[in-house]
Amino acid sequence: MDTKxxxxxxxxxxxxxxxxxxxxxxxxVGIAVAALSIAMMFVRAxxxxxxxxxxxxxxxxxLLVGMLIMSISxxxxxDEMTMALRAQSYAIAFVVGVIYALVxxxxxxxxxxxxxxxxxxxxxxxxxxxxxxxxxxxxxFYHNLKRYR
Numbered sequence: 001m002d003t004k005x006x007x008x009x010x011x012x013x014x015x016x017x018x019x020x021x022x023x024x025x026x027x028x029v030g031i032a033v034a035a036l037s038i039a040m041m042f043v044r045a046x047x048x049x050x051x052x053x054x055x056x057x058x059x060x061x062x063l064l065v066g067m068l069i070m071s072i073s074x075x076x077x078x079d080e081m082t083m084a085l086r087a088q089s090y091a092i093a094f095v096v097g098v099i100y101a102l103v104x105x106x107x108x109x110x111x112x113x114x115x116x117x118x119x120x121x122x123x124x125x126x127x128x129x130x131x132x133x134x135x136x137x138x139x140x141f142y143h144n145l146k147r148y149r
Contacts, residue, residue, distance in 0.1 A: 019083075026073040033066030060128045067135040075146075085145040093138035101130050 037059045044052055044059065075082050105124055 020072070021078065022069065022073040024074045024076055026069050030066045030069030030071075030073060033069065034063055035066075037063035037066055060132075064128070064131055064135065067132070067139065071135060071138055071142075081149060082146065085149065086142055089138045089142035089145060092141050093134045096137050097130060097134035100133055101125055 041056075041059050041063075044055055048055070108123065
């Protein structure tokens with residue numbers, strides 16, 4: 001097998017991964033999963049009693065899955081422009097998410113020390129908080145970029 005065939009094969013696989021999108025009907029599935037997860041989070045917080053930490057983690061993961069499904073589902077009219085806008089929104093979400101992950105622990109530490117004035121501990125952000133923030137930023141920027149194109 002020559003080098004050109006190997007490169008072409010790898011390029012096709014890479015393009016398949018880059019252009020992967022779920023059908024448009026999955027947008028409603030993602031919205032339903034995210035909305036149901038949020039509703040159940042409220043039910044867990046205000047109605048349920050006892051040890052429900054496992055349910056909290058399950059609902060957090062299902063919220064992330066719902067938002068990911070929304071993020072990778074196609075639009076009704078998918079073209080090169082919407083693909084470019086989606087790529088831009090992913091780039092913006094990545095940069096803003098990294099800045100958020102670097103700055104937010106220090107802001108939270110400073111604010112908690114001012115409010116409680118008792119030498120609060122420095123806490124790192126969890127994976128759920130960073131991923132949720134990045135997915136929200138990506139979805140928000142994508143829909144705003146699409147609206148103003």
